[in-house]
Amino acid sequence: MDAIRTEGLTRRFKDLTAVNRLTVNVKRGEIFGLVGPDGAGKTTTMRMLSAILTPTDGSGWVMGYDIRTECAAVKDRIAYMSQQFGLYTDLTVMENIEFYADLYGVAKKGRRERIDELLNFSYMHPFKRRLAGNLSGGMKQKLQLMCALIHTPEVMLLDEPTNGVDPVSRRDFWRILYRLLSEGVTIFVSTAYLDEAERCNRIGLMHEGELIAQGTPSEVKKLMRGRIIAITSPEARRIAYLLKSELEAVSICIFGDSVHVVTDSPEKTSVSAGKIISESGLSADSIRSIDATLEDVFVSMLGEKRASAGAEDEN
C-alpha cells in the first residue's frame, strides 16, 4: 500500500484551476518532493491531502484512508506543516507543544519523554520558555515541526518548510527530516528550492496545477531533451543575449556566471558558440558539456510547456 495515492485530484477556485487532474503516488518510508514555482498548486495539493480542503474532483488516499470521507482517520495519521508560521506567537515554546499534544490527545504518560526527545534532537531545549513570537525564523520552523511531530505521525506533509530560512538552519532542518525518514516516517515535502529537491528519493515537477514529470531526480533529469553546454564567463549576460539571436538551440538561460545552452548536438553547438563569442570580441573562460541539474530540467520543461501552450493558442 502506498502512503499517499491520488487519482485525478482536482481543485477549482471559481475560474482558477489550482490543481488539475493530479495523479501521484508516494511509497511508504520515502521522501517525495513536490517541486514547482510559486502558484503551481503545491499548497492546494497539500491542503487537500491534509483533509482540510475538499477536492472538486478526483480522489486521494493517505495510508489507505479516503481524504474525502475519512478525514478523522487521515488527520490522526498525518502531520501537516503550513507554509505560513501557524503557531501562537503569544504562547511559549512549551505551551505551544503542550497545546498540540492536548489537541492530538497524546497520553500524559510518556508525553514528557516525547517532548524531551523532540527538544533534544532539534536543539531547542534552551528556548522552551521563550515566546514563539521571539524565535528566529529557523527556530520557528523547528518548533512547528515539533508540534506536528508530537503525536508520532506516519506521514508528514510539509509545505515549503524551509522557505525564508537561512542555509545553516535549512541544513539542520533536513538533518531532522532524514532522521525521521530512518524511523520509517513518509515525508511529502513541497519546495521551490531545486537543491532541496535533489535530496528527495523521488520528485514530482508541478506547473500551473499539473504534474509535468515524476520520478527519481536522475530519472527526471533524463527526461530532458538534449544536452547542456555551459559557457562560463564574466560577461555571461551579454553572451546569453548574443547567442539568443545567433545560435540555433533548444533553450539558452543564465545561471549565475555561466550560460546554459540546451542542444541536441552538443559538439556542433559548442564549436559554433565559441566562434560567435570570439567573433564578437567577448571571451569565455570555458565551454564544456555538463550534466543537467534539476534546475536545467525544470527551466527547459517549463520552456517547452510555454512553447506548446503558445502553439495551441495560435491554432
Add this chain to the structure above:
Amino acid sequence: MFGRLKHMFIKEFLQLLRDPRMRMITFAGPVIQMTVFAFALTTDVMNINTAVLDFDHTKSSREFVEYFTSSGYFEVTEYADSQSDIADILDYSRARLVINLPSGFEDDLLSGRTAKAQVLVDGTDSNTASIVFGYANRIVADYSRAKMVEFENASGSAGMVGAEGAPFEIVTRSWFNPNLESKYYFVPGLIAVMILVISMVMTSVAIVREKEIGTIEQVMVTPITRTEFILGKTVPFAIVGYIVMTLMLIVAMLVFGIRVNGSIVLLYLLTGIYLFGNLGLALLISVTARTQQQAVLTAFLVMMPCVLLSGFLFPVHNMPEIIQYAAFLNPMRWYLDILRGVIIKGVGAGDILCAIVAQTVLACSFVMLAVSRFRKTMA
C-alpha cells in the same frame, strides 16, 4: 471531546491573561466605565439657575419666589430690572428659568382676582425643559392651593376648597423607583452595554485573528472538530462576560445601593442567553470578516444600533413603528427588559416570558447562522 475543549479554554485564557494591559481592559475597564457613566448620565435636574424679574416688590411676590427656591430644584442667581434683561439672560444661558411678576400681583391675589405670573423656560434642551416645566407647574399649583385656602379662611367660607378649588387630589407615586432617580434606570442599562461591548469586540476578532495569523490551518489539521473549535473560541468569552457582570453587580450594590430584587439564579441564567446571542452575532462577524480590522469595525457598526435602539437611553415605545419592529431583532432590547425586571422590579420568569422567549430565539438563530457560515468558509 471535553478534553480537547478544556485545552482550547486553557489556551484562550493563557493568551487573554498573559498581557497585563489586556487584563485591565477586560475586567477593570467595564467596571470603571459603568461607575463613571452611572454618575455622569443622569436625567435628574437639580440646581436650576433662576432669574427673577419682580415688579411687584411685595410680601406675596417674594413668597411666590420662595416657593421655587425652597423646592430644592431652583436657585435664584440673578435679579433682573427690566423686560429687556430677560432676553439677555436667556440668550446667554445665564438662567434656565425666569420668573416674571408684574406689579399688582399681591393686589389681585388679596382681592380674589386671578393673579398673573409668567414663568419662562429655556427650551433649547427639550428634555430638560419639560422636566423644569413640570417642576414649575407643580410649585405654582401648590402655591395657588395654599393661597386659596388662606383666602377662603379669611373670607369665612371654609370647606369650599374641597368643592371648588381642588375637587380631587392626584397623589402620584412611582413604583420601583419612588424618587425617580435615574441611577435605577441607567445602572442596569450600563451593565447590558458593557457586557455587549466586551463580548462583541473580543469574540468578533477571535476567529478572524486565527485566520489572519494562519494558526487556524495548523489547528484544523488536528483531530479537533469545528464545533469544538467554535466553542473553544466563544465559551471563554462567555465566562469573561459573567465575571465582568459579577464585578459590575458588586459595584452597583456597594456604590449605588442597587440590589438584585429578583432571583440571582434567574438573572445569571438569562444573562447566559444574552451572552450566547451576542457571541453568536460576534462569531457571525468573525467568520465572515477577512481581517481583524474589518471585524472590529463591523462589530462597532452593529453595536451602535444595538445600544441606541434598545431603550437604554430612549424608550423603544416612543420610536416609529417600523423601528420598534426592527428592535425585536435586538438582543439588548430584550435583555434590558429582563435586567430591569429582575434587578429593579424583582419579577419572576413568568412576567418577562416574552423577553426570554425572544432572547432565546435570537441567540439560537445567531449561533446557528454563525456555525453554518463557518462550515462554508472552511470547506
